[in-house]
Amino acid sequence: MTEQKTINNTLRYILDLLDPINHYPYHNINHTLDVYARVGYLTDKEWIFGEDKTDLLLAALFHDAGFTVQYMNNETVGAQIARTYLERIWYKETRIQKIERLILATVLFSETHDILEEIIQDADLDNLGRKDCFIKTLLVRKELNTIAHMNISKRKWLEISYNLIRTYQYRTLTAKWERDNIKTLNTKKLEEKITFKK
Numbered sequence: 506m507t508e509q510k511t512i513n514n515t516l517r518y519i520l521d522l523l524d525p526i527n528h529y530p531y532h533n534i535n536h537t538l539d540v541y542a543r544v545g546y547l548t549d550k551e552w553i554f555g556e557d558k559t560d561l562l563l564a565a566l567f568h569d570a571g572f573t574v575q576y577m578n579n580e581t582v583g584a585q586i587a588r589t590y591l592e593r594i595w596y597k598e599t600r601i602q603k604i605e606r607l608i609l610a611t612v613l614f615s616e617t618h619d620i621l622e623e624i625i626q627d628a629d630l631d632n633l634g635r636k637d638c639f640i641k642t643l644l645v646r647k648e649l650n651t652i653a654h655m656n657i658s659k660r661k662w663l664e665i666s667y668n669l670i671r672t673y674q675y676r677t678l679t680a681k682w683e684r685d686n687i688k689t690l691n692t693k694k695l696e697e698k699i700t701f702k703k
Contacts, residue, residue: 508555508556508559511559511563511594511596512559512562512563512566514594515563515566515567515590516541516566518590519537519566519567519570520534522570522573522586523537523569523570523572523573525573526572526573529572529648529652530644530645530647530648530651530652531641531644531645531647531648532569532572532648536569537565537566537568537569539631540565540568540569540625540628540629540631541562541565541566543565543627543628543631544561544562544564544565544624544625544628545558545562547624547627547628547677547679547680548561548562548624550677550679551620551624551677551678551679553620553621553624556600557621560600560603560604560607560621561607561621561624561625563587563591563604564587564603564604564607564608564625565625565628567583567584567586567587567590567604567608568580568583568607568608568611568625568629569583570582570583570586570587571583571584571585571586573586574586576652576653577653580608580609580611580612581609583608584604584605584608584609587601587604587605587608588601588605591604603621606622607621607622607625608625610622610625610626611625611626611629613669614672614673617676620677622676623676623677624676624677626676627675627676627677627679627680627684630669630673630675631680631684633669633670633673633684633688633691634675634680634683634684634685634686634687634688634691635684635687636687638670638687638688638691639691639694642662642666646659646662663695663698663699664699666695667692667695667696667699670688670691670692670695671692675688
């Protein structure tokens with residue numbers, strides 16, 4: 506099976522797999538496709554091609570698959586789902602292990618060990634440096650309140666969002682170049698909102 510056919514077949518599989526959670530406000534099919542597209546873009550910009558690019562794209566497709574089983578610590582489950590699927594299509598063991606590692610790299614605040622992990626992290630948190638950042642963060646809060654039943658107040662959510670956007674630094678040169686300026690503006694807006702609410 507060619508690399509592209511593997512990606513296409515996996516994409517179809519993931520769309521079916523994620524359908525039961527497509528009502529989630531944030532971690533739905535659109536988010537997975539968003540991360541998948543951004544990974545494809547960043548791999549080209551960062552000169553990552555061949556097997557590494559394919560494996561990154563596959564990891565992007567599976568990175569939130571664990572939500573179909575459980576909400577918290579979903580990344581480990583997503584890696585297991587990826588392994589089961591990839592073993593079924595006789596994917597190479599070393600590449601399965603790489604894809605599992607890349608999925609686990611999307612755990613919030615994980616350290617990165619290579620450019621591949623940097624790319625998938627930057628893609629997963631791309632919205633921090635986009636103009637739709639606050640729309641997306643509100644969707645995450647809505648999801649945590651309605652799906653995970655966490656009941657997070659607006660004030661608490663502002664603080665959580667501020668901590669994330671202030672702490673996370675884009676890893677790849679491309680993401681830094683394209684997203685850092687808006688991320689800085691978004692950080693300042695959050696600071697103002699928190700100050701205003703005191």
